[in-house]
Amino acid sequence: METTLTTPDLHTTSGDQPVKIRLRNLTKQFTTGGGPVTALDDVSLDIPSGCFFMIVGPSGCGKTTLLRILAGLDTPTSGSVEVSEPAAGRPGNSMVFQGGSLFPWMTVFENAAYGLRMRKRPKAEINEVVGHYLSRTGLSKFSHAYPHQLSGGMQQRVSIARAFSNDPDILLMDEPFSALDEQNKLLLQEELLRIWEETRKTVLFITHSVDEAVTLGDRIMIMTAQPGRTKQIVDVPFARPREVLELRALPAYGELVYSIWGQLREEVQRARTQDEGSVKS
Numbered sequence: 001m002e003t004t005l006t007t008p009d010l011h012t013t014s015g016d017q018p019v020k021i022r023l024r025n026l027t028k029q030f031t032t033g034g035g036p037v038t039a040l041d042d043v044s045l046d047i048p049s050g051c052f053f054m055i056v057g058p059s060g061c062g063k064t065t066l067l068r069i070l071a072g073l074d075t076p077t078s079g080s081v082e083v084s085e086p087a088a089g090r091p092g093n094s095m096v097f098q099g100g101s102l103f104p105w106m107t108v109f110e111n112a113a114y115g116l117r118m119r120k121r122p123k124a125e126i127n128e129v130v131g132h133y134l135s136r137t138g139l140s141k142f143s144h145a146y147p148h149q150l151s152g153g154m155q156q157r158v159s160i161a162r163a164f165s166n167d168p169d170i171l172l173m174d175e176p177f178s179a180l181d182e183q184n185k186l187l188l189q190e191e192l193l194r195i196w197e198e199t200r201k202t203v204l205f206i207t208h209s210v211d212e213a214v215t216l217g218d219r220i221m222i223m224t225a226q227p228g229r230t231k232q233i234v235d236v237p238f239a240r241p242r243e244v245l246e247l248r249a250l251p252a253y254g255e256l257v258y259s260i261w262g263q264l265r266e267e268v269q270r271a272r273t274q275d276e277g278s279v280k281s
């Protein structure tokens with residue numbers, strides 16, 4: 001088993017960009033009281049540098065497990081993970097979790113500054129960088145507020161400001177907007193697109209929403225029901241910068257969403273049949 005998490009540049013390419021993340025035959029099994037559970041099964045993937053890479057798949061297909069392995073929070077059972085080394089002094093990745101990942105005893109500013117402070121960056125740099133991202137996420141006025149004084153959408157904006165302030169090589173986002181109402185989701189998608197345009201970081205973004213995947217992504221991986229495998233990888237052809245509402249008005253947008261839904265629906269139905277089977281047995 002090979003689990004290299006930092007290797008020198010991976011030069012081989014798929015397309016023009018160098019490969020940032022390379023997975024080969026990645027498998028993850030969990031041991032549970034009910035026997036072994038295969039969360040990921042033989043996933044092989046190249047993600048180019050600067051790609052906004054979306055992952056969709058039915059509940060329980062291993063999406064979070066994949067992100068946790070990339071974040072170094074979990075290890076694969078077999079297969080290999082290679083990630084090209086970040087520039088000196090820059091963290092490899094930052095993860096944005098679904099809700100509830102802020103420190104409740106820290107202010108908005110302190111939360112957003114956490115990664116930079118841990119890396120002992122100079123105070124002037126922290127003030128400038130964090131100030132920039134709090135402004136970009138519309139939170140400047142709330143920099144001294146505490147998380148419990150914010151709405152769910154504002155808290156997610158702090159998580160995003162924290163992740164970008166940390167300036168990681170790779171951003172790992174696990175359903176960051178799924179708990180939000182439609183209006184706030186739309187605004188945050190637009191904000192994320194604008195901030196990402198400035199940095200063009202490599203992003204891995206999990207979502208249950210096909211609309212969100214097509215709106216944000218360059219490439220979408222559709223996963224099978226458990227055990228999670230790659231069912232299909234779809235390139236999103238729309239030019240950037242993107243305006244969310246304009247994009248959604250395009251006939252080609254609707255066609256792409258429809259075709260991805262067709263693929264995903266089969267897997268969601270399969271996952272439901274599996275669940276019903278396991279309840280009966």
Ligand SMILES: Nc1ncnc2c1ncn2[C@@H]1O[C@H](COP(=O)(O)OP(=O)(O)OP(=O)(O)O)[C@@H](O)[C@H]1O
Pocket residue numbers: 030031032037038039057058059060061062063064065066226
């Ligand atoms: N620590 C663990 N111990 C045992 N089983 C686990 C563990 N973590 C995940 N699993 C199992 O692995 C499978 C994949 O879980 P994972 O959380 O990656 O799914 P997911 O695709 O993120 O689902 P969702 O869309 O519901 O968030 C599930 O069957 C889950 O029960």
Ligand SMILES: [Mg+2]
Pocket residue numbers: 063064065174
């Ligand atoms: Mg998950």
